[in-house]
Amino acid sequence: AQSVTQLDSHVSVSEGTPVLLRCNYSSSYSPSLFWYVQHPNKGLQLLLKYTSAATLVKGINGFEAEFKKSETSFHLTKPSAHMSDAAEYFCVVSRAGTASKLTFGTGTRLQVTL
Amino acid sequence: EAQVTQNPRYLITVTGKKLTVTCSQNMNHEYMSWYRQDPGLGLRQIYYSMNVEVTDKGDVPEGYKVSRKEKRNFPLILESPSPNQTSLYFCASSPRATGSEKLFFGSGTQLSVL
Numbered sequence: 175a176q177s178v179t180q181l182d183s184h185v186s187v188s189e190g191t192p193v194l195l196r197c198n199y200s201s202s203y204s205p206s207l208f209w210y211v212q213h214p215n216k217g218l219q220l221l222l223k224y225t226s227a228a229t230l231v232k233g234i235n236g237f238e239a240e241f242k243k244s245e246t247s248f249h250l251t252k253p254s255a256h257m258s259d260a261a262e263y264f265c266v267v268s269r270a271g272t273a274s275k276l277t278f279g280t281g282t283r284l285q286v287t288l
Numbered sequence: 289e290a291q292v293t294q295n296p297r298y299l300i301t302v303t304g305k306k307l308t309v310t311c312s313q314n315m316n317h318e319y320m321s322w323y324r325q326d327p328g329l330g331l332r333q334i335y336y337s338m339n340v341e342v343t344d345k346g347d348v349p350e351g352y353k354v355s356r357k358e359k360r361n362f363p364l365i366l367e368s369p370s371p372n373q374t375s376l377y378f379c380a381s382s383p384r385a386t387g388s389e390k391l392f393f394g395s396g397t398q399l400s401v402l
Contacts, residue, residue, distance in 0.1 A: 183328070206388045217292075217378060217393035218331075225388040264330060268387040275346065276321070276387070280330040 176201040178267045180279035188287050193237075193252040195282045197265035200246060207248045208266040209239055212281075218264065224248060235259070260286045290315045294379050294394035301369055302402050309364045309397050311379030317392070319385040320362040321346070322354065324375040325396075331378065337362055338385040369401040 181196040199205060206225045210218040222233025229241040235258075239250045248265060265279040292313045301307055313320065321336040323346075333346030337356040351373055353365040362381075366373060377397045382389035 180330075208391075210391075215396075217395050218380075218391070219393070220390045223388070223390065275336075276333060276391075277347075278323075278331040278333075280328060 176203075176205065176267050176269065176275070176277050178265050178277055178279040180263075180265050180282050182282050183280065184283045184285065186285040186287060187255045189257055190254050193250070193255045193259065193284065195250040195263050195265075195284065197239075197248045197250065197279060198246055199248060199265070199267045201267055201269065203269045206268045207239075207241060208268075209233065209237070209248075209250050210264045210266060212262045212264065214261070221250070221263075255284075255286045257286050257288075260284055290392070292379055292381055292392050292394040294377075294397050296397060297395065298398045300400045300402065303370055304368050307366050307369060307399075309366075309377060309379075309399070311362045311364065311394060312360050313362075313381040313392065314360065315381065315383070315392065316359065317381035317383050318359070319382045319389070320356065321380050321391075322352070322362070322364050323378045323380065324348065324373075325378060326375050334364070334377075369399075371401045373399065374401045375399060 177200045179198045208223045209221040212218045222231045224241045232238045262281045268276045295310045318339045322334040323331040325331045332348045335354040337343045379394040380391040
């Protein structure tokens with residue numbers, strides 16, 4: 175069994191300040207973890223993924239996430255928010271080695287203000 | 289251009305009238321999947337396919353059918369749509385069914401069942 179919890183449904187930051195989007199997961203197996211971004215009226219786009227290699231994962235557009243097994247967390251961060259980062263972000267867990275089921279979090283809407 | 293194509297983009301129908309949402313990918317991907325997105329619930333998996341002629345239920349399969357007769361196509365069929373199937377639907381594919389691969393998403397189909 176697996177599940178993922180995004181701890182904030184909405185996060186608001188000022189442009190130029192750090193971004194933190196929190197994700198906790200639960201999995202009976204070795205997980206693969208992903209962050210996807212969805213801009214308004216668009217499909218989802220992969221930001222980054224963790225698949226049992228380095229625990230600090232760098233993605234596109236300056237985002238990164240750290241896999242912490244002891245805390246069962248995979249939080250997404252960015253040092254400095256840009257207006258174009260405003261979107262909805264989804265944390266996803268799957269069982270490494272099989273694509274039989276992917277479980278999505280409920281999403282975090284990031285608002286970036288001037 | 290490598291892409292996942294869904295049609296139609298918008299669909300309004302009435303209860304009980306059978307409909308099909310098409311999904312096609314031109315990347316020779318083995319894995320394809322359907323999701324529905326509802327506010328506050330994130331994306332939930334409806335059905336997935338590990339390869340041609342291999343399909344299986346996701347988390348919310350009731351009221352839906354799929355088929356995978358060819359590698360590129362994975363249509364979603366609603367035999368007798370009901371208002372609770374009003375949702376935003378996404379098709380996605382990945383190269384292999386390993387659970388560690390990037391998902392490529394279509395642009396979505398907004399379905400309204402009256």
